[in-house]
Amino acid sequence: MAKDRLSFREDEGVDRISIYQLRMAMRERLCGRLHESDITMMALEAEKSADDSLCEELHLLMSDTDKRVSENAAWVLCHVGKRGNHWLQDRQEALIRASMETRSATQRRLILSILRKQHFEKEKIHTAFLDHCLEQILSPRQPVSIRSLSIYLAYEQCVHYPELLAELEETLRLLSQEALTPGLRHAQRETLRKIKLARH
Numbered sequence: 001m002a003k004d005r006l007s008f009r010e011d012e013g014v015d016r017i018s019i020y021q022l023r024m025a026m027r028e029r030l031c032g033r034l035h036e037s038d039i040t041m042m043a044l045e046a047e048k049s050a051d052d053s054l055c056e057e058l059h060l061l062m063s064d065t066d067k068r069v070s071e072n073a074a075w076v077l078c079h080v081g082k083r084g085n086h087w088l089q090d091r092q093e094a095l096i097r098a099s100m101e102t103r104s105a106t107q108r109r110l111i112l113s114i115l116r117k118q119h120f121e122k123e124k125i126h127t128a129f130l131d132h133c134l135e136q137i138l139s140p141r142q143p144v145s146i147r148s149l150s151i152y153l154a155y156e157q158c159v160h161y162p163e164l165l166a167e168l169e170e171t172l173r174l175l176s177q178e179a180l181t182p183g184l185r186h187a188q189r190e191t192l193r194k195i196k197l198a199r200h
Contacts (some may be wrong), residue, residue, distance in 0.1 A: 013175045027064065030072040038095035039072075043079035059094075062111075066133040067104060071141065074110035081125045081137045089118050096129045105143055112149040120153075130164070134171050140178065155191050159198055169195050 002007035029042065046054035059071035077088065092115070094169065097109040120126075136142050136150035151172065172188050173196075180188065 004163075004168055016195075020091065026036070026054070027061060027069055030061060030064075030069045030076075031066065034072055034075070039076055039079055042076045043081075043084070047081045047084045052087050059088075059091060060064055062098065067107075071104060071106050071110065072116070074107055078113050084116050085114075087113055092118055092120075093126075096126055100129065100132050105137055105146065109143065109145050109149065112146060112153060116149055116156075120156045122163055125157060125161075125164075130154060133157070135170070138174060144181050146182050148183055151184075151191050153189040155194060159194075165195050165198060 025199055026189050029038075034109040035043075042058075046058060049055065055077070058073045062070050062077070064070045064073065077084065080088070093109055095115055099108055100113065102111070105180050130175050133150040137147055137154065139147070142150075154171075158168045169192065175184070175188050
């Protein structure tokens with residue numbers, strides 16, 4: 001029995017070393033300047049990992065203190081396929097928190113891109129995140145990409161509630177008071193169209 005316990009502890013130690021080595025190897029790859037082909041390859045590796053360990057490590061590395069590492073990790077996760085996105089769906093709450101807490105506009109854009117692929121349940125309205133999206137939509141200090149993504153994500157949260165759709169519609173109407181870029185104008189018009197369809 002004692003021998004079995006010792007063997008279990010040894011196996012556990014090996015597992016911890018393996019996880020550490022995996023994290024360090026992944027972090028080393030993310031430290032440098034990556035190209036689209038690198039991102040695609042790493043996303044494919046994460047998608048095919050038998051136990052989702054690579055997705056887990058990438059998710060953890062999104063919180064790395066090195067800005068390049070954290071942003072590259074998010075960039076890779078933006079490119080994972082159906083299986084990876086299913087895994088990320090279960091981390092929606094953590095992703096939402098990260099999108100609101102990060103000071104990096106690049107990181108926020110990447111996390112919002114991940115969230116845009118996800119389903120938002122009717123019974124789970126993230127009020128703080130919805131308010132955050134509505135604020136981002138009207139903030140001229142934010143990049144167009146973040147404002148556009150915020151429009152789409154706000155709609156996904158409001159679609160089941162007429163009163164929230166009305167609030168979103170009013171927010172989008174206010175955008176017309178400023179000179180809009182083509183990308184932001186498209187997001188505004190497309191979402192207003194979807195709001196109109198949702199009411200019929």
